[in-house]
Amino acid sequence: xxxxxxxxxxxxQKVNIPPKHKHSFxxxxxxxxxxxIIATIAILALFMNQLLPLDALQISAAEDxxxxxxxxxxxxLQNAFSSDGETADLTNISEAVVGVINxxxxxxxxxxxxxxxxxxxxxxxxxxxxxxxxxxxxxxxxKHIKVQLYxxxxxxAKVIGKDAVSDLAVLEVPAKEINTVAEFGDSTKLxxxxxxxxxxxxxxxxxxxxxxxxxxxxxxxxxxxxxTGNNQTDWETEVIQTDAAINPGNSGGALVTNDGKVVGINxxxxxxxxxxxxxxxxxxxxxxxxxxxxxxxxxVSRSYLGLSMANASDVPxxxxxxxxxxxxxxDGVVVADVEDRSPAASAGLKQFDTIIKINDKQxxxxxxxxxxxxxxxxxxxxxxxxxxxxxxxMKKSIKLGTVKHxxx
Numbered sequence: 001x002x003x004x005x006x007x008x009x010x011x012x013q014k015v016n017i018p019p020k021h022k023h024s025f026x027x028x029x030x031x032x033x034x035x036x037i038i039a040t041i042a043i044l045a046l047f048m049n050q051l052l053p054l055d056a057l058q059i060s061a062a063e064d065x066x067x068x069x070x071x072x073x074x075x076x077l078q079n080a081f082s083s084d085g086e087t088a089d090l091t092n093i094s095e096a097v098v099g100v101i102n103x104x105x106x107x108x109x110x111x112x113x114x115x116x117x118x119x120x121x122x123x124x125x126x127x128x129x130x131x132x133x134x135x136x137x138x139x140x141x142x143k144h145i146k147v148q149l150y151x152x153x154x155x156x157a158k159v160i161g162k163d164a165v166s167d168l169a170v171l172e173v174p175a176k177e178i179n180t181v182a183e184f185g186d187s188t189k190l191x192x193x194x195x196x197x198x199x200x201x202x203x204x205x206x207x208x209x210x211x212x213x214x215x216x217x218x219x220x221x222x223x224x225x226x227x228t229g230n231n232q233t234d235w236e237t238e239v240i241q242t243d244a245a246i247n248p249g250n251s252g253g254a255l256v257t258n259d260g261k262v263v264g265i266n267x268x269x270x271x272x273x274x275x276x277x278x279x280x281x282x283x284x285x286x287x288x289x290x291x292x293x294x295x296x297x298x299x300v301s302r303s304y305l306g307l308s309m310a311n312a313s314d315v316p317x318x319x320x321x322x323x324x325x326x327x328x329x330x331d332g333v334v335v336a337d338v339e340d341r342s343p344a345a346s347a348g349l350k351q352f353d354t355i356i357k358i359n360d361k362q363x364x365x366x367x368x369x370x371x372x373x374x375x376x377x378x379x380x381x382x383x384x385x386x387x388x389x390x391x392x393x394m395k396k397s398i399k400l401g402t403v404k405h406x407x408x
Contacts, residue, residue, distance in 0.1 A: 185261030200253025214244030306342020
């Protein structure tokens with residue numbers, strides 16, 4: 001167990017709290033501090049070259065959390081952490097960050113109960129519906145979802161859509177009780193060293209509305225993601241690195257600037273005894289188009305080739321004489337299989353072809369291809385693959401198909 005001391009000492013804070021809220025804020029702050037200290041931390045691999053091994057990320061929602069009654073002291077967030085003489089006004093955003101409770105059926109003989117909890121952000125209200133964005137892993141395997149508001153009221157929520165690749169999910173709740181929605185900022189304008197604040201519900205709903213302060217520690221970080229649960233990396237996601245304390249239950253909560261605008265969705269942290277203050281958030285500009293698709297279509301459509309691939313360096317020895325490899329044998333991706341009637345099959349790709357470029361982008365691993373397809377193309381676009389076959393270089397033009405990611 002590792003202590004988490006990322007929060008600043010009280011004497012270093014400039015806090016603008018009306019007199020009637022001083023006791024509430026002090027209780028909320030120390031409640032959050034205790035929650036950070038007692039957080040359970042898993043053993044993880046080293047952070048190297050801006051790329052973390054898959055098992056170095058803690059992305060699960062908090063484990064079973066019972067007695068989730070919220071106290072008055074933890075919910076009265078008006079003004080909080082300051083820096084350089086500037087007080088952060090969190091009045092609106094604090095009411096827009098909610099608890100997301102994952103209810104699961106334990107057995108056929110017992111009623112469903114809370115299996116975990118996380119956080120979410122109310123980002124839109126339209127007619128009699130309001131919409132909440134959270135992490136996919138927060139609502140994964142839920143029988144049904146409850147959303148707990150800042151005033152302790154609980155609403156039944158419906159999962160509109162969820163996407164393991166981006167680790168995002170959109171929920172729908174009745175709008176009658178919703179008075180405040182979050183305002184999205186612009187994550188492309190962030191700079192390393194900018195002050196940010198994380199808001200969420202670490203460990204359980206007793207600590208709801210916890211606020212922690214930090215800075216932007218890094219931008220454009222790449223971290224591996226296992227979207228299939230097989231403990232193998234099949235996607236790399238771009239994230240914001242921050243040293244604001246992020247603990248189990250913070251997942252899906254808001255990373256905000258001093259003006260209370262959401263610039264990230266807190267998603268994961270490095271949990272290792274020798275590491276402190278390395279947390280990650282999904283940039284809001286990356287999340288916004290995915291949120292829109294999940295809200296309007298219930299799914300995310302991405303480009304599709306129809307290939308099973310392996311890195312050139314991973315080709316078994318008995319097949320290496322059938323593969324044409326580039327001069328640098330660690331580069332390139334070898335086609336292991338071509339799906340029948342797929343875009344790749346229509347373009348004439350074959351088993352043992354080695355892909356060395358997609359359009360003008362050099363290919364070093366199959367993740368390069370997947371990343372390019374997901375971030376730089378749309379279904380029905382055309383791409384050109386440069387391949388090696390029988391020692392010869394050739395190009396194949398492919399019209400991309402569509403794969404739909406919807407885990408409902």
